[in-house]
Amino acid sequence: MTTALLILIALVTLCSAATAMLLRNLIHSVLLLIGSWIGVSVFYLFAGAEFVAFAQVLVYVGAVSMVVLFAVLLTRRSRADMAVSPDTQSRAVSAVLAAGAVLAVLLYAVLLTPLPSGISQGPSANVRQIGTELMGTHAAALLVIGMILTVATLGGVVIASTDGASKKEGPK
Amino acid sequence: MNAAQDTGETLLERAPQALRDLLTSHLPEPWRWFANSLIAIVAILAVFGLLFAALTLAERKILGRVQNRPGPNRTGPFGLLQPIADGIKMLSKEDIVPRDADHLLHFLAPVTLLASSILAFAVIPYGRHLIPVELDAAVLYFFCVGATTELAVFMAGWSSHNKYSLLAAMRALAQLISYELPLLLSWLPVVMISGTLSTTGIVAAQSAWRWGWMPTWHVFTPWGLAGFVIFMVAALAESNRSPFDLPEAESELIAGHLTEYSGCKYVFFFMAEYFGMTALSGMAVTLFLGGWHAPLPSLEFIPSYVWFGAKLITLLMGFIWIRATFPRLRIDQLTRFAWKFLVPLALVNLGTTAFWSLSFGWTGPLLAARCTVAVILVVVPFVLLGRRLSSGLTPRTYSYAP
Amino acid sequence: MIHHPLELCLVFSSLLFCIGLAGALSRSNSILVLLGIELMLNAANLNFVAFWRYGPSPAPATGIVFVAFSVAVAAAEAAVGLALVISIYRRQRSIRLQEAVRLKG
Numbered sequence: 001m002t003t004a005l006l007i008l009i010a011l012v013t014l015c016s017a018a019t020a021m022l023l024r025n026l027i028h029s030v031l032l033l034i035g036s037w038i039g040v041s042v043f044y045l046f047a048g049a050e051f052v053a054f055a056q057v058l059v060y061v062g063a064v065s066m067v068v069l070f071a072v073l074l075t076r077r078s079r080a081d082m083a084v085s086p087d088t089q090s091r092a093v094s095a096v097l098a099a100g101a102v103l104a105v106l107l108y109a110v111l112l113t114p115l116p117s118g119i120s121q122g123p124s125a126n127v128r129q130i131g132t133e134l135m136g137t138h139a140a141a142l143l144v145i146g147m148i149l150t151v152a153t154l155g156g157v158v159i160a161s162t163d164g165a166s167k168k169e170g171p172k
Numbered sequence: 173m174n175a176a177q178d179t180g181e182t183l184l185e186r187a188p189q190a191l192r193d194l195l196t197s198h199l200p201e202p203w204r205w206f207a208n209s210l211i212a213i214v215a216i217l218a219v220f221g222l223l224f225a226a227l228t229l230a231e232r233k234i235l236g237r238v239q240n241r242p243g244p245n246r247t248g249p250f251g252l253l254q255p256i257a258d259g260i261k262m263l264s265k266e267d268i269v270p271r272d273a274d275h276l277l278h279f280l281a282p283v284t285l286l287a288s289s290i291l292a293f294a295v296i297p298y299g300r301h302l303i304p305v306e307l308d309a310a311v312l313y314f315f316c317v318g319a320t321t322e323l324a325v326f327m328a329g330w331s332s333h334n335k336y337s338l339l340a341a342m343r344a345l346a347q348l349i350s351y352e353l354p355l356l357l358s359w360l361p362v363v364m365i366s367g368t369l370s371t372t373g374i375v376a377a378q379s380a381w382r383w384g385w386m387p388t389w390h391v392f393t394p395w396g397l398a399g400f401v402i403f404m405v406a407a408l409a410e411s412n413r414s415p416f417d418l419p420e421a422e423s424e425l426i427a428g429h430l431t432e433y434s435g436c437k438y439v440f441f442f443m444a445e446y447f448g449m450t451a452l453s454g455m456a457v458t459l460f461l462g463g464w465h466a467p468l469p470s471l472e473f474i475p476s477y478v479w480f481g482a483k484l485i486t487l488l489m490g491f492i493w494i495r496a497t498f499p500r501l502r503i504d505q506l507t508r509f510a511w512k513f514l515v516p517l518a519l520v521n522l523g524t525t526a527f528w529s530l531s532f533g534w535t536g537p538l539l540a541a542r543c544t545v546a547v548i549l550v551v552v553p554f555v556l557l558g559r560r561l562s563s564g565l566t567p568r569t570y571s572y573a574p
Numbered sequence: 575m576i577h578h579p580l581e582l583c584l585v586f587s588s589l590l591f592c593i594g595l596a597g598a599l600s601r602s603n604s605i606l607v608l609l610g611i612e613l614m615l616n617a618a619n620l621n622f623v624a625f626w627r628y629g630p631s632p633a634p635a636t637g638i639v640f641v642a643f644s645v646a647v648a649a650a651e652a653a654v655g656l657a658l659v660i661s662i663y664r665r666q667r668s669i670r671l672q673e674a675v676r677l678k679g
Contacts, residue, residue: 006579010586017590017613021597026605027330031277033609034323036590040616043586044641047627052619052641054312059645062319064612064652066349069326071605071656073342075663095600099592106588115578125635126308127369133635134642145646152650156657162664 002046009046013039026072034065051127184475188215189301212304216293224446225255231492238496262442265435270333273432277331282433282440285324289447291317296454297371299464299477310371311363314455315356318410321448322348325419325429328441332432340428343503344419347409350510351416355406357518358399361525362390362459375463385469389462394546395525398554400460402518404487407452409510412445413491415498416506453487454480461487513561517553524549583624591617604662604669608655615648 013036020032037060044053134142196207229244229252236243244251269278295310297303307313322345329341363369366377380388390396409416420428430441457463461483464476501509524546531542594613601607619641626637663669666676 003579003582006582006586010582010589014586014589014593017593021593021601021606021610026603029606030609031323031327033613036613037616040590040620043583043620044623047583047623049623049626049638049641050307051309051312052623052638052645054309054316055642055645056619057316058312058319059649061323062316062352064649066322066326066345067652067656068605068609070342070345071659073338074660075605075669091602092600095596098599099596102595103588103592106591107585110581110584110588115580125638127312128367130635130638130642133639138639138643141643145643149646149650152654156653159654160657160660 005046006043009039009043013043027069030065030068030072034061037061037065049125051125051130182473182475185300187475188299188477209304216304217290220290220293220447220450223450224443225259227446227450227488228258229255230489231495234489234492235496238493259439262439263436265438267435267437268432270432272333274331274333277327278432279437281324281328281331282437282444284327285321285444286440286447288317288320288324289444289451292448292451293454295371296451296458297375297463298454298480299475302464302477303372306372307370309369311359311369311374311455311459314371314451318448318452319352321410321444322352324444328433329429332429334432336426337429337431340419340426340431344412344429347416347418347503347506347510350507351406351409351514354402354510354514354518355410357515357522358402358406359455359459361395361399361521364522364525365390365529371458371463375458375465378462379465381469387462387465387467389460389465391460391462393528394543394550395521395528396460398517398521398524398550400456402514402521403456403460404490405514406510407449407456408491408494409506411449411452413449414495415500417495417500418503418506421500449491450484450488453484453491456487457483509561513557516557520549520553578628580624580628583628584621587617587620587624590614590620602670602672604659604671604674605656607671608652608659611655612648612652615644615651619644 016032016039017036020029020036023029023032038057041053041056041060044050044056192208192211195211196204199207232254233243233251244254247253247257269275292314294305295303295307295313325341325344325348329337329339329344332338362374366374368374368377378387378389382388386392391400408414412419418428420430430438433441457480464480466472466474466476466479527549528542528546531538531545534542591614594610594617596610597613598607598610601610622637622641622644626635629637659669662674666673668674
């Protein structure tokens, strides 16, 4: 029962991710990728990691997807531009070959590693435990993450802002 | 289910569970869980569906009275059947989809929006034991479901293949993203003080009585009041209500991202707006207004769900009152208000809350000092930021042609 | 044959990783490349949760804490990456990676 559920989640996630990478319409790709992100968060829920599942939806569906969609709309010249021009055949083939090779190595490693028999009943971390661990053991890492996020946000704003660029470029 | 174990609960208090158990107690275990869930879903849809109908009528009536006109009064006694007439009219309208529209996304947008706004009802405690789903991270769940609305707005705007739809959707997204920040920051203090993300736990943290009569709701503390006000302002903007109703501003834009929607799909958007407003008010009641607790110890004989409903309806009436009273903001004023006023205020409020929880054990004269410092920490940034916000705005001088 | 949930999770995450890799390598649109990298990050997070849940000696919440950090870093990466994409578009009027060859804008 649980295995079937897991396979279903995996299939939905993988199919939407694969389709997203194949489609030519950028917006459709992004929306399908959002579908696969939601699939991953459903997997987290399935595994009992409630907190990360909701954090994943909040960050990916609420924030990252919006940034991506805005970027897509800001970087096109016409509506017809939305369909990406097809990539060269050789490039696609070599990409699939490279990914296939990586997949083969990964699957070889995964399937041949002896895993402990019997399903260990994993821990159930409630939000309080996660909070204590974040603030206690990993407090330094939390501060560093905060710094990274601040710097990244400021950097993003500086890079994307038009104030400095328009002076240098002059009229287009 | 174990409601009977608690002492001092009246028959009315236990009535919803008793009714449910009467229906499902004879079922075997997996089916019983299924039936219980089904009953919860049906109950939520029925109650909030009816509330939606009543709310549209109340809004039109109240707006009418405020604007010195009678409002709808032809359908049924005092116009009470107006929502039914509206429903029949909207549902029997033709569903028009633009020829060049992205049909699948055009259909998915209202469905996503409505589904996400209904999902938000799952974690609100409506009464002493009346919570559909008990989650450890319930508040996080509520806001992560709310984040999906942005996606639906984008899908609606983009799939319509209409430049007005797309432009308005981008404006709506700018507004939603801007106000999501103060919304999320304003409830963090509650989590800091309650020490839990579960809605049941947050309500339980507000159950005590100070001096035997004053409820310890979060709104009665300096940081709680500030947080509540920020939350409600952000909630107004998040649910596209006046004075932040720029996404669809009937009198200015065409209809925003709803331009190309008609019939049933339009009703979906409309319902989602009201459901979202109701869910956010319900969350505000849970986070700041003591959830289902009675305001006085002597009033506790009235069932808890009645108190929840009363608080919810009060907040919703406040929404309607604000809509009737305030003029609409301009888009630049709107974003400036969010980024330069609400976000800094919410951040300062986090600091105030930290001080409040650090000074938890203070008594006697120190208690007075604690309250004074907290009030100063709330009021001074409010005044300073407010001055800066309105610094460029002098009273308008009119010059007339000679 | 797969008979352990952990094995299934690992196969799932390897497949997701390789889909992301194939996408990032084959597409020439820089936004899609970035999204492929996001998919690969997601696959890594999936492994964290899988090992936390089904792994041999689970620590109380370490796997989850790592995923939380990783999600935060992914958000930062997306913000900077897309800002770069917009900046490149402004200078080159294109977001095809093959056309972004000038080092000096």
